[in-house]
Amino acid sequence: MSSRLMPGVLDNRRFLVFALLVPVLAFFVVFNTIPTLWLLGLSFHKFSLISGMPPEFFGLRNFEDIYYNKNGIWGDLGRTFLFVGVGVTVQTVLGVLLGFLFWGSKDMPGRRIALTLLFTPMVLTPVATGTFFRFIYDPTFGVLNALLTGGLGMGVVDFLGNPKIAYWAVLAVDCWMWTPFMTLMTLAALGSVPKAELEAAEIDRLSWPKRISLVIWHHGKFILMLGILLRTIDAFKTLDLIIPMTKGGPGQTTRLVAVELNKQSFESFNMGWSSAYSVLLLLISIAMTSIFIYILNRRRRAR
Amino acid sequence: MVKIVIDKVTKRFGPFTAIDAMDAVFDDGAVTCLLGPSGCGKTTLMRMIVGLEQPTVGRIFFGDRDMSGLPPRKRNVGMVFQYPVMYQTLSVEENIALPLTQDRSLSAQERDKRIDEVLDILDMRDKRKLFIGDLDAGSRQKVAVGRAVARRSDIVLFDEPTTNVEVQAKLLLIRAFKLVTQRLKQTIVYVTHDQTEAMTLADCVALMRDGRIIQYDRPADLYATPATEFAGWFLGNPGMNFMPARKTAAGIETPLTAAPVAADAEVSGNGTLTAGIRPEHVRLGATAAPGAVPGVLKDLSVTIAGRFIANVRIEGDTIVKVKTDEAIAARPGDTVYLAADPAGLSFYSDGNRVAAAVRQSQ
Numbered sequence: 001m002s003s004r005l006m007p008g009v010l011d012n013r014r015f016l017v018f019a020l021l022v023p024v025l026a027f028f029v030v031f032n033t034i035p036t037l038w039l040l041g042l043s044f045h046k047f048s049l050i051s052g053m054p055p056e057f058f059g060l061r062n063f064e065d066i067y068y069n070k071n072g073i074w075g076d077l078g079r080t081f082l083f084v085g086v087g088v089t090v091q092t093v094l095g096v097l098l099g100f101l102f103w104g105s106k107d108m109p110g111r112r113i114a115l116t117l118l119f120t121p122m123v124l125t126p127v128a129t130g131t132f133f134r135f136i137y138d139p140t141f142g143v144l145n146a147l148l149t150g151g152l153g154m155g156v157v158d159f160l161g162n163p164k165i166a167y168w169a170v171l172a173v174d175c176w177m178w179t180p181f182m183t184l185m186t187l188a189a190l191g192s193v194p195k196a197e198l199e200a201a202e203i204d205r206l207s208w209p210k211r212i213s214l215v216i217w218h219h220g221k222f223i224l225m226l227g228i229l230l231r232t233i234d235a236f237k238t239l240d241l242i243i244p245m246t247k248g249g250p251g252q253t254t255r256l257v258a259v260e261l262n263k264q265s266f267e268s269f270n271m272g273w274s275s276a277y278s279v280l281l282l283l284i285s286i287a288m289t290s291i292f293i294y295i296l297n298r299r300r301r302a303r
Numbered sequence: 304m305v306k307i308v309i310d311k312v313t314k315r316f317g318p319f320t321a322i323d324a325m326d327a328v329f330d331d332g333a334v335t336c337l338l339g340p341s342g343c344g345k346t347t348l349m350r351m352i353v354g355l356e357q358p359t360v361g362r363i364f365f366g367d368r369d370m371s372g373l374p375p376r377k378r379n380v381g382m383v384f385q386y387p388v389m390y391q392t393l394s395v396e397e398n399i400a401l402p403l404t405q406d407r408s409l410s411a412q413e414r415d416k417r418i419d420e421v422l423d424i425l426d427m428r429d430k431r432k433l434f435i436g437d438l439d440a441g442s443r444q445k446v447a448v449g450r451a452v453a454r455r456s457d458i459v460l461f462d463e464p465t466t467n468v469e470v471q472a473k474l475l476l477i478r479a480f481k482l483v484t485q486r487l488k489q490t491i492v493y494v495t496h497d498q499t500e501a502m503t504l505a506d507c508v509a510l511m512r513d514g515r516i517i518q519y520d521r522p523a524d525l526y527a528t529p530a531t532e533f534a535g536w537f538l539g540n541p542g543m544n545f546m547p548a549r550k551t552a553a554g555i556e557t558p559l560t561a562a563p564v565a566a567d568a569e570v571s572g573n574g575t576l577t578a579g580i581r582p583e584h585v586r587l588g589a590t591a592a593p594g595a596v597p598g599v600l601k602d603l604s605v606t607i608a609g610r611f612i613a614n615v616r617i618e619g620d621t622i623v624k625v626k627t628d629e630a631i632a633a634r635p636g637d638t639v640y641l642a643a644d645p646a647g648l649s650f651y652s653d654g655n656r657v658a659a660a661v662r663q664s665q
């Protein structure tokens with residue numbers, strides 16, 4: 001019976017497209033659209049999970065609180081932007097250099113093993129990475145301090161406890177973890193450059209800067225910019241790397257936006273205020289993405 | 304002006320031998336076409352000449368300079384690739400100028416003069432300000448040609464440059480190549496698997512098979528007197544007809560001749576030969592004629608220039624392809640008569656040409 005019914009239904013193209021899209025759309029609406037709208041609604045309410053009171057309409061009070069720096073969130077935002085800016089820049093520069101290194105050594109023995117080792121940080125769970133580095137950075141029995149005092153004869157450095165160093169120590173771990181990602185994107189970008197054009201550039205005796213600007217950049221820029229965009233969005237949300245290392249301390253020196261948001265929402269259950277904060281962060285993310293896409297498209301239009 | 308000398312060059316990729324102990328000289332100022340079926344090593348040979356690959360064994364000389372180990376940028380060669388390479392952020396004019404700007408000894412006026420000259424030859428004057436998006440594949444390839452020749456390097460190499468171009472543009476492109484090669488007296492090596500292209504462009508054709516050059520000759524000679532059965536079969540469309548022949552006291556007997564024919568050279572061996580004749584050297588008639596042999600017409604089709612190609616089955620189940628100018632009044636299945644023009648008949652032993660038929664003086 002069904003065999004008689006199904007072909008007719010499946011032959012209808014419009015129905016087929018619809019049928020294939022429905023599961024994804026349903027999933028998206030249930031787990032993305034509805035919570036986002038809920039979040040938007042909550043951001044105008046006073047709502048705490050521990051008080052047992054129903055949400056109380058609050059107008060723009062939550063956003064006023066944010067504007068007047070409740071919980072010191074402008075400091076968090078500043079630290080986060082610095083984290084994203086410095087982190088993504090370092091990762092991009094190192095990643096591109098490593099990418100060129102691996103690209104130019106295709107016949108080297110052991111290249112595959114080296115690549116595999118290089119990519120391991122990226123596939124680790126950030127929580128595990130953070131925990132490992134807490135031990136590595138530990139002032140009393142950490143391996144890094146053992147090397148510094150025993151090997152180099154320097155004093156003990158409390159990497160995660162010293163407010164002047166902790167931020168950069170955490171940033172270094174982020175770079176350790178995500179530079180391989182930029183290497184991967186660089187290799188993908190270089191792989192998209194047609195071989196004949198590179199060979200032609202060699203035969204035409206072009207200098208390396210010319211080769212990069214005329215051939216490699218032209219073909220590889222889209223993939224590389226995509227990598228930078230993904231890293232930017234991801235770095236903006238950094239949380240699970242920091243929790244096991246410093247939990248935002250010492251003081252507030254490593255408190256990024258996501259750390260504070262996590263604390264306010266899932267430790268203090270301050271849902272109304274957290275929702276407003278989330279909305280703000282979402283808007284910032286959308287703005288950054290739009291700027292990237294604009295830059296990419298403008299470059300293409302200019303050609 | 305330099306000639307290219309290939310000195311006992313072997314190239315292996317793992318267990319596969321692409322070029323097998325090759326010796327060759329490509330004359331200076333001449334266009335040499337490397338012609339052969341896919342996988343015969345012609346592209347590998349060219350990539351070794353340009354320096355993109357290094358020979359496993361042997362050396363390559365430009366004139367008397369040994370090129371071993373030199374990268375392409377130090378060899379002063381130009382090259383046109385199969386895939387039309389045009390730097391996408393530069394206009395036609397800037398593309399052609401780019402390799403020239405690397406040469407600091409060239410004055411700005413001289414550079415402009417050369418660009419103009421190249422644009423003239425390629426008939427692209429009106430397209431000089433255009434970018435890659437405005438051009439079709441044929442024009443892009445012309446830009447690549449312009450960039451390769453404007454430098455006036457001693458040697459220019461072409462790697463199957465018409466493969467990615469549609470038929471109509473291909474003919475225009477080949478005409479442009481011909482003009483370029485005639486005007487600029489550079490040593491040119493042109494790789495192709497298209498015999499028409501090779502015949503049109505080449506001063507000399509190097510016919511390649513399995514990593515070796517099996518014949519190096521002027522195009523007309525290569526076509527008229529192929530040194531091997533392979534050359535006879537590969538060149539021509541359709542290729543040469545082959546059939547068994549036998550040496551007897553009276554001459555050489557072939558299925559296509561009523562009487563034995565005399566050979567112009569002494570043929571040794573046990574007398575088992577192969578006779579080869581091009582389709583245009585077989586005459587097709589509807590009625591019996593002196594010296595003609597009967598056969599059954601299998602099919603008859605029209606080909607370019609209004610000529611006909613017939614497949615005829617003769618004695619010994621041999622199918623003979625015949626190219627003829629006139630249609631004959633016969634239908635498939637009818638008996639027709641074939642006569643071989645002795646001028647086109649040659650004999651092969653173990654795949655190599657050993658003799659030709661002597662022209663009868665009747």
